[in-house]
Amino acid sequence: MLSFFRAFLDEGNESKQTVPKYFLIMNKILVTGGAGFIGSTLTEHLLKNPENFVVVVDNLSTGHIKKLVLPQQNFKFIKADANDRKELSEIMMSWKFDFVFHYAAVVGVQRTLANPLFVLNDVEGVKNVLELSKNTGVKRVIFSSSSEIYGEPVEYPQNEHTTPLNSRLPYAIVKNLAEAYLRAYKKEFDLDFTIFRFFNTYGPKQSRNFVISKFINHALKNEDIPVYGDGLQTRTFCFVEDNVKACISAFENDLFVNDVVNIGGDNEITILDLAREIIKLTGSSSKIVHLPALEEGDMRGRRPDTTKMKTLYNKPLITLQEGLRKVLEEGLFELKYQ
Numbered sequence: 001m002l003s004f005f006r007a008f009l010d011e012g013n014e015s016k017q018t019v020p021k022y023f024l025i026m027n028k029i030l031v032t033g034g035a036g037f038i039g040s041t042l043t044e045h046l047l048k049n050p051e052n053f054v055v056v057v058d059n060l061s062t063g064h065i066k067k068l069v070l071p072q073q074n075f076k077f078i079k080a081d082a083n084d085r086k087e088l089s090e091i092m093m094s095w096k097f098d099f100v101f102h103y104a105a106v107v108g109v110q111r112t113l114a115n116p117l118f119v120l121n122d123v124e125g126v127k128n129v130l131e132l133s134k135n136t137g138v139k140r141v142i143f144s145s146s147s148e149i150y151g152e153p154v155e156y157p158q159n160e161h162t163t164p165l166n167s168r169l170p171y172a173i174v175k176n177l178a179e180a181y182l183r184a185y186k187k188e189f190d191l192d193f194t195i196f197r198f199f200n201t202y203g204p205k206q207s208r209n210f211v212i213s214k215f216i217n218h219a220l221k222n223e224d225i226p227v228y229g230d231g232l233q234t235r236t237f238c239f240v241e242d243n244v245k246a247c248i249s250a251f252e253n254d255l256f257v258n259d260v261v262n263i264g265g266d267n268e269i270t271i272l273d274l275a276r277e278i279i280k281l282t283g284s285s286s287k288i289v290h291l292p293a294l295e296e297g298d299m300r301g302r303r304p305d306t307t308k309m310k311t312l313y314n315k316p317l318i319t320l321q322e323g324l325r326k327v328l329e330e331g332l333f334e335l336k337y338q
């Protein structure tokens with residue numbers, strides 16, 4: 001898995017193609033979407049290993065540079081759009097990465113429903129990453145897929161191999177197509193991949209469009225907490241540290257290569273109970289208000305089969321109460337910086 005690389009930098013040239021002077025490192029890793037919630041936490045953990053050099057590529061559409069408070073010596077940030085072949089090509093051709101984590105995507109139920117063409121354009125990013133990885137000797141592409149691709153739960157819990165993928169929403173279609181592209185590049189060009197299907201993940205750096213950050217944000221201001229429909233739809237929630245530790249374990253130990261694994265929490269809770277829990281933990285005087293159910297995109301239930309994930313990370317997962325306390329202790333990123 002190790003590769004040594006030495007490169008030389010023209011002094012003062014700070015273009016996208018430049019690589020550090022006398023650059024002797026082990027793994028050159030690209031993280032697209034690395035200024036986002038999960039990508040920045042992943043980057044932070046990857047950098048704990050001094051054998052890794054991480055380049056983050058992010059267009060800062062929903063990400064924020066301040067999510068990356070990191071040591072400078074084995075890290076570089078480049079603002080660029082993964083969906084733009086020319087921009088990504090300049091970067092990938094010059095750096096010749098060993099591994100790519102492709103986490104950049106348009107996310108969020110409301111945002112993705114409101115902007116279907118924008119979302120569908122993310123297929124370009126997947127194609128760019130795979131074609132350039134094939135052409136530049138990348139050893140493995142690791143992709144953040146989503147539980148959304150299971151759609152309404154046909155089977156409980158949702159299993160990587162037996163549960164049909166039946167969502168028709170653009171966001172889920174992009175993830176499904178991306179998975180097909182990863183398999184096709186393996187078949188035709190022997191490019192290795194790992195697919196992580198993330199279920200709801202939360203943590204202090206998540207943006208406030210997502211349910212836990214949104215509810216905490218309202219609770220801290222004693223504002224009404226809006227719940228769509230009867231609130232009896234269920235989810236599991238995975239604290240971001242558990243997500244990242246499981247993914248890094250797969251990466252470092254070469255597990256689930258050319259395979260797919262669910263990454264998520266395993267305790268289900270209704271959205272109504274989640275709102276009540278947050279009100280209790282924050283000591284808020286917020287009231288829960290019911291809004292009309294969303295017309296699409298709000299699945300009745302979702303729970304991952306975590307049998308495969310547990311082979312990666314066999315410690316008890318952080319409970320929802322513990323995770324919520326951690327978010328409250330650290331404070332929501334958006335309340336601190338935006």
Ligand code: NAD
Pocket residue numbers: 032033034035036037038039057058059060061062063064080081082083102103104105106107125144145146147197198199200201202207
């Ligand atoms: P996020 O919005 O915080 O992170 C996405 C990042 O990608 C942002 O920093 C954004 O600026 C960047 N980005 C978007 N389009 C880009 C482009 N074309 N080029 C370069 N950068 C671009 O969201 P997140 O929750 O951290 O999601 C990370 C990945 O995990 C996404 O692929 C998402 O689909 C997937 N995922 C997340 C969850 C979850 O619960 N958070 C669940 C399932 C899947």
